Amino acid sequence: MDTTDVEAVWRVESARIVAALTRLTGDFGLAEDAAQEAVTEALTSWPRASPANPAGWLMAAARRRAIDTIRRRAALHDRYALLAAGAETAEREADPDGIGDDVLALMFVSCHPVLSREARVALTLRVVGGLSSEEIARAFLVPVPTVQARITRAKKTIAAAGVPFELPPAHERRDRLAGVLSVLYVIFTEGSTATSGDRLLRPDVAYEAIRLTRTLAALQPDEPEVHGLLALCELTAARFPARTAPDGTPILLDAQDRRSWDPAAIHRGLTALARATKRGLGPYALQAAIAAVHTAAPSAEATDWDRIVLLYEALGRVAPSPLVDLNRAVAVAMAGDPAQALVIVDALIAAGRLPGSHLVPTVRGELLTRLGRLPEARAELETAARLCANDRERTVLLRKAAALDFSDKCWRSGIVEA
Template identity: 60%
Template sequence: MTTDASGAVHVSGVEEPTTSTSRNPDADRARRALGAVWRIESARIIATLTRFVGDVGQAEDLAQEAMLEALRQWPSEGVPNNPGAWLTTVAKRRAIDGWRRRERLDERYAAMARDLEQQDGAASGQFWDPDTIDDDILRLIFVSCHPVLSREAQIALTLRIVGGLTTEEIARAFLVPVATVQQRIVRAKKTLAAANVPFAVPDPEQYAERLGSVLSVLYLIFNEGYLPAAGEEWTRPDVSAEALRLARMVAGLMPREPEAQSLVALMEFQASRFRARVAHDGTPVPLDQQDRSRWDRAQIERGRAALARADRLGRGRASYGLQAAIAECHAVAASTDETDWARIVVLYEALGRLAPSPVVELNRAVAVAMSTGPASALRIVDDLERSGRLAGYPGLPAVRAELLSRLGRSNEARGEFEAAARLTGNERERAALLAKAAALAPPVVE
């Protein structure tokens, strides 16, 4: 469900009532209210319904039906005091009606119906704090990131049923057709049902595998907003903000997991730079040229607090902890020149031993260049290029171009900038790389 500029609520996957309400202010207010409620409470509503009916796909369908009912009732009857509880109650009634129609009444239904009747009277008046998160949402996140699903399906399902984004919003964020996202979500629901995946947090011995998948998906989503792989925008802060919100949720529900706290710290540090990373005309601003007074100092402090919470657990820093420590070095430095590059090199070396990756090695090369000079860094990059492990990755020729430029090898650097521009799918990045290549072009002799 999404709200457009006019305030109209669009419910994904179902049709709105056909009566014209565009000139009805009560209907407009109801739509705006429904959009706000869904954005804030959708995860809780779907999690509650999933626990109630035992199937995440059916839970979302019931929530959609409840929203349609809200569009019919709220314009004339007004928005209830507790709209989230109202939607949940209507959805539960729809589920019970379905059980009645299928003649599947049993003791379980009777018990749930009695419980519903007891809670029904208090539901409309009881305050539902959207900042209060219970284990149902944690279960929903783990279900969305279950290993039985592909990574693409995990991302789509997490954003849809936990993040509350529509298929249209997800498709825009990842630059894929809406139909592709819809198919991924439908297949994911069918896969979960076929695998009989329980609506439950995994056993503690399964945490390592399952939590790692959850955090990985959230960070992948964050990075897609931090530097979109394709498209015309240099950043998508809304996508990163959604990933950070979900990561905070996981960290709040699992306070004894240092990597959950560390991922929040890493995201806070990186997100703090968003305002300074883009010029007024939308062009990218490199780290060494950013106005650091525009960095969000409150967000940096939240990042430092999250990293400190992870450290207090006393289990050492793992992958996200080391990355957060690197980001902290940038966040607390007054300028590029005053950054503790020697410490960053050491942190990247530790990260490379813990989680070997050619991208980590490339980032280490950048830190080495700032710490000891471009010549030693170029040797690292040349080794990476010969290995072929980053073939097709635009960051490799881009870094190599910067190093060659600093060494005065302008012609080679220009060719590397142009190669990087050909590889990237991000229009803003391509323009920036081509501008650097043009700046290195020899003057025209007339």
């Protein structure tokens, strides 16, 4: 086995290994450190002799590392005995302790409310997703030391707060589940539309979020919103192949070749949506339903925009937010009423919602273009470009502004007649 094989096994098995070690040692930080040390050992030994059971090998190595650490601490003898008793059989038995609930508990610990959102994301990707600090740093365009510091602080915070490694009581789980889903949603959103950098998409990040959401759906099959989030992610990711040109240039929805949308992802998304809607529509399921309307349409013009408006209105009642209102404005314009859409956007501005976001002037510029107010539209798009941190999106905005400038000059000079 080479380095790639080790990374592949780790990516799949890391959550189960860390979860099992945490349950046995009662020490989240020790478990994560021991598992990481086992991977380092595997990188050295596996190329020389491949184990028959890679997952079991990692579990056994991680247990040994944990034992060594506990021995060095010269304490916790009872735990040492417990670990030692299981070490000999660990390589033969990759999942000896009913790991399913352990992985779910690991998700709840990593997404605990005591942590900041940034810390939850970093810790989840590290201990549940199995990503390295370097991979997380590349995904979110932050320095590696920043990611490492977030993870270290998160583990210390969990320890200081005395967060137990266990599933929350049933009456608390649904409230806490919302926090887990929000972390997975943030991870997916960053992958599907990067907030900064020189790429519109970060598919590796998005697909990691989908993998984690699938794991959560398997562990919590009776939670509709888990399936709602999975449906949203699958249906959104289905459009990835059509969203950028070979050189990375963004392709807007109305210009995408829908034949290149991934039919398998669409099928998975619709299947998950069907499971999510058995007991009503929650916020993620409503967003997935909107995505489903897009996948059913042969073109942007043939899309059922009136239905999308209704779905956004429902989403605004269930989970009100300025982003929902902004997207509703876009749908209203596409349904044929850009003037009413502009009223919605101007109300957001008057209320001071989404300050500093490039999305508001982007949408306002598009609406003003549809209304024929080209100079104002150009100014809005230029403002949006200044606020946008993603290089690819900024380029598109500047091109649109330049095109409007050219059109306006043509109208003024009489080259183009009304």
